[in-house]
Amino acid sequence: MSTTAPTLRLVTTASARRGRREPAPQEHVVAVTLQPDEKLLLSVPEAARRLGISRSLFYEFIAADKIQTVHVGRLRKVSPAALDQFVDSLPTPHAVTGRQERPNHTLHVLERSW
Known part of the structure; x- marks a missing residue:
């Protein structure tokens, strides 16, 4: 073939x-x-590039068990299926309101008097 x-x-x-x-x-x-x-299998930099994020953020996701990896000898590798699972686990927009669920963060502003 x-x-x-x-x-x-x-x-x-x-x-x-x-x-x-x-x-x-x-x-x-x-x-x-x-x-x-x-x-x-992809290397960590290749997998991070596919997701469009930094390598260090990718390692944070690995440490938080959000992305599954495998070891091949001393190398850490990521399967494309693990990337698909991670993307599928991300929050999606609500079908009814059309708005995405966002965490409630409070912005703290420090005022400085000169």
Whole structure:
């Protein structure tokens, strides 16, 4: 069974200067091969990048048992399924009100007299 990866062809042309006629620009072709991400396990930085968060915040989620990881030798790895479970566990907007449930935080402002 042979699968071919889709290819993308980028073509650029030079812009012509005003008032002067230039010879036809040469075509520059760049061949790009796109491959699907088929990794079974991700490193912590890769997993954090997928979620769009910092590596340190990702480690905080691991410490709080919000994201499950596995050890492969001395390496800590994350499965894409564990990322899906974490995202599914996040609060979702209420269907009735259309507003997302938010924790009740109080903002403390320190006033300073100079």
